[in-house]
Amino acid sequence: xxxxxxxxxxxxxxxxxxLALLYxxxxxxxxxxxxxxxxxxxxxxxxxxxxxxxWQDPFANPDLAIALKNSLLIALLATVLATALGTFMALxxxxxxxxxxxxxxxxxxxxxxxxEVVLGAALLALFLTMAVNTGFATIVIxxxxxxxxxxxxxxxxxxxxxxxxxxEAAMDLGATEWVTFRKVTLPMIAPGVAAAALLASAISIxxxxxxxxxxxxxxxxxxxxxxxxxxxxxxxxxxLATGLLLVVLILMGLNVMLQRRLAARExxxxxVDEPETAALVPARG
Amino acid sequence: xxGEPDIRLERVTKRFGDMTAVDALDLEMPRGAxxxxxxxSGCGKTTTxxxxxGFEEPTDGRVFLGGDDVTERPPLSDSGWVVERLRDVGxxxxxxxxxASRTAVIAGITYNFLPFMILPxxxxxxxxxxxxxxxxxxxxxxxxxxxxRITLPLALPGIFAGSLxxxxxxxxxxxxxxxxxxxxxxxxxxxxQSKFIxxxxxxxxxxxxxxxxxxxxxxxLLYARVLGTSNLTEAAF
Numbered sequence: 001x002x003x004x005x006x007x008x009x010x011x012x013x014x015x016x017x018x019l020a021l022l023y024x025x026x027x028x029x030x031x032x033x034x035x036x037x038x039x040x041x042x043x044x045x046x047x048x049x050x051x052x053x054x055w056q057d058p059f060a061n062p063d064l065a066i067a068l069k070n071s072l073l074i075a076l077l078a079t080v081l082a083t084a085l086g087t088f089m090a091l092x093x094x095x096x097x098x099x100x101x102x103x104x105x106x107x108x109x110x111x112x113x114x115x116e117v118v119l120g121a122a123l124l125a126l127f128l129t130m131a132v133n134t135g136f137a138t139i140v141i142x143x144x145x146x147x148x149x150x151x152x153x154x155x156x157x158x159x160x161x162x163x164x165x166x167x168e169a170a171m172d173l174g175a176t177e178w179v180t181f182r183k184v185t186l187p188m189i190a191p192g193v194a195a196a197a198l199l200a201s202a203i204s205i206x207x208x209x210x211x212x213x214x215x216x217x218x219x220x221x222x223x224x225x226x227x228x229x230x231x232x233x234x235x236x237x238x239x240l241a242t243g244l245l246l247v248v249l250i251l252m253g254l255n256v257m258l259q260r261r262l263a264a265r266e267x268x269x270x271x272v273d274e275p276e277t278a279a280l281v282p283a284r285g
Numbered sequence: 286x287x288g289e290p291d292i293r294l295e296r297v298t299k300r301f302g303d304m305t306a307v308d309a310l311d312l313e314m315p316r317g318a319x320x321x322x323x324x325x326s327g328c329g330k331t332t333t334x335x336x337x338x339g340f341e342e343p344t345d346g347r348v349f350l351g352g353d354d355v356t357e358r359p360p361l362s363d364s365g366w367v368v369e370r371l372r373d374v375g376x377x378x379x380x381x382x383x384x385a386s387r388t389a390v391i392a393g394i395t396y397n398f399l400p401f402m403i404l405p406x407x408x409x410x411x412x413x414x415x416x417x418x419x420x421x422x423x424x425x426x427x428x429x430x431x432x433x434r435i436t437l438p439l440a441l442p443g444i445f446a447g448s449l450x451x452x453x454x455x456x457x458x459x460x461x462x463x464x465x466x467x468x469x470x471x472x473x474x475x476x477x478q479s480k481f482i483x484x485x486x487x488x489x490x491x492x493x494x495x496x497x498x499x500x501x502x503x504x505x506l507l508y509a510r511v512l513g514t515s516n517l518t519e520a521a522f
Contacts, residue, residue, distance in 0.1 A: 009428075045362075048354065108492060113449070113505050115457020117474040118494045123483050125491055140495060195292025209474075211482065229464060 028245070042232035058239040068240055070136065074220065075204040078143035083197045085144070086151025087189070093152070094159040101207035109141060111149045119146055120213030127214065134216035142214045143207065147200035148232035152201060157191025193260070205244070290349075291316040292337060297346035299332050306332045309346065326514035334362025340364050390470045396456060402447040410436075442512050449508055452500050473497060 034044055038051035059065040092098075093105060111119060123142050127134055133196055166188070170180045186193075207224040215223060290313040299307040307329040312418055322330045335341040336348055339358055347356045360367040363382045371377045383389060413436060421431040459474030473493065480490035 005428075020399075025398065041349075041351075041355075043353060043355075043359075045359035046357040099403075111499065113453055114431065115453055115497060115501065117457040117459060117472065117477050118498050121477055121490055121494045124481060125487065130489070209457075212478070226460070226464075 005071040014075040017196055029240050032242045032245070035235055035242050037235060037238075038054055039235060042234075044233060044235045044238070052237045058236050058243070061234055061236055064221075064240070065220065065223055066233065067219040068221050070139075070218060071205050071221040074136070074139050074143055075201045077140045078147055078204045079197050079201040081140070081144040082147040082200045083193060086148045086196065086200075087155050087193055089148070090152045090155035090159055091185075108152045111146050112153070116146075116207075116209035123210065124213040134214050136218045138214045138216065139211055139220065140216060142210050143204045146207075146210060147203055150203060152198050154189050155192045155197035157187060158189050161186055163208050191259070195255070198255070202248065250257040290298045290314055291351055293349040294333075294337070295347045295349070297333070297336060297343045297348060299329070299336060299341065300344045305337070307343075341368075384465060387466065387470050389465040390462050390472075393465045394455050394458055397458070397461065398451040401450040401454070405443045405447040405450060406440065407443075409440050409446075413439045445508060445512060449504065453504070456497065456501070 029072050031191070034047075035054055036050050036052065037044055037047055038049035038053070039046075040048060049238060054060075059068075089104075089108065093101060093108070120142070123138075124134070127138055134139060162185075167180055169179070169183045175183065206222065211220055211223060212226075219227075221240070225233060228234065228237065292312070292314040294312040295309055296309045297307060298305070298309050298313060306313040308328075310333065310520075312333075322333065324330055332341060336343050337350070339355060339362070342358055342364060343356060347354060349355065361383050361468050363384070368377060368381075368383045371383065372381055377383055377387065378386060380386070417439075418431050421435050422428070426434065456472075457474045459472060459478050462470050462472045462475050477483065477490050477493050477497070480486045482497065
């Protein structure tokens with residue numbers, strides 16, 4: 001029974017949500033649109049006609065190409081390091097009781113709750129006192145450092161939802177700790193680890209603040225864009241940003257598909273299994 | 286390129302209503318040359334200069350500065366169409382600009398951190414049992430009362446977590462102030478960054494970072510005292 005008050009509320013909510021979504025998506029839309037802009041001169045602020053010329057050679061600017069290559073390489077290295085370290089940290093925090101676990105829990109969370117400018121400044125201070133020259137390596141160290149927290153939190157959430165008994169069952173059947181980890185634990189937390197790795201690489205590619213402190217002479221994609229804002233951002237930046245956006249959208253689509261397939265498989269298995277054994281199937285989610 | 290004119294006008298026309306101030310003006314000025322615009326009052330000298338300077342958009346024709354087509358103003362610039370329309374309805378400040386203002390910096394930071402507010406709110410709203418709201422309305426609570434007594438208290442952890450997750454990064458942000466503001470809008474992050482990178486005054490920068498960090502730690506500890514840490518990590522992811 002919809003009263004007129006309900007209708008007004010519904011409309012108001014729809015309009016408000018639409019405005020919020022517009023606010024979120026107009027800037028992204030503009031970035032994509034202006035990768036097709038036939039701009040004359042250095043600036044790419046006003047629409048001057050459609051062209052595909054920037055898409056034909058997105059790496060025309062050699063500095064930009066180097067910056068993007070650096071960003072991708074740094075993201076790859078930092079993701080591998082942070083995912084490996086973070087996954088085992090999460091395992092330790094969830095599976096083992098040890099002195100100071102609560103403190104470690106809080107310390108892991110701290111980088112998430114610290115303004116990036118503080119993290120960047122602190123790292124630079126550390127590198128300065130240790131007389132380390134800032135550059136590619138220090139960026140990788142910095143990115144590994146602050147993405148670990150995201151990995152730990154994501155993998156921890158997955159581990160906490162996992163049934164301990166399955167691991168115990170494996171060990172009861174004579175599997176060693178290592179075999180149990182490889183054959184039981186790892187496959188079960190794999191979606192969480194994959195999500196953590198994706199998150200880590202996304203944050204690494206996107207980071208400006210911490211990188212700007214620790215980059216030395218090395219250019220990354222965000223650093224290049226920020227530097228270019230003074231002389232006019234070349235449209236190739238729009239092309240590459242649109243490309244990154246597409247990659248992320250495809251990965252997100254794949255992730256959704258994978259989750260659906262896993263959920264469907266679980267449903268089938270639940271339907272076949274006896275009720276007692278069905279209770280042993282881990283809750284996905 | 287040598288010989289390329291520094292300023293070039295192509296059939297530039299400006300009309301104010303029925304009055305044509307500048308009519309299809311062609312003009313080329315090479316680099317380093319001196320020119321004088323002469324004419325009686327009201328013949329369009331100022332309008333021409335304003336169009337070259339980008340304070341006025343021509344009705345027709347094109348303006349080039351050093352090879353760049355600057356005829357159309359970017360929509361959000363001081364003389365762009367968005368700002369002009371906003372000015373018509375009185376929605377821009379006294380200085381008449383949108384960019385390089387405090388509003389622009391706040392809008393930029395809001396844009397950056399809006400998802401960090403939406404996600405925790407979504408998580409805590411989704412968890413609310415709808416039957417509680419139904420029960421409240423069955424017991425004659427109005428929609429407003431049900432929202433105030435049921436939805437709002439149950440969403441509080443999300444609201445707090447979202448506020449913390451947006452407030453903390455926003456306090457340290459310096460990109461928005463640097464790109465969208467002027468030095469008058471600089472925030473503590475800009476100060477720390479310039480002291481560290483440009484002025485190389487490490488002790489002051491370190492002290493400022495530490496003060497900022499302490500302030501934020503106090504916020505988090507207060508939050509953890511009231512609502513617990515699990516709530517925060519859970520709401521964040």
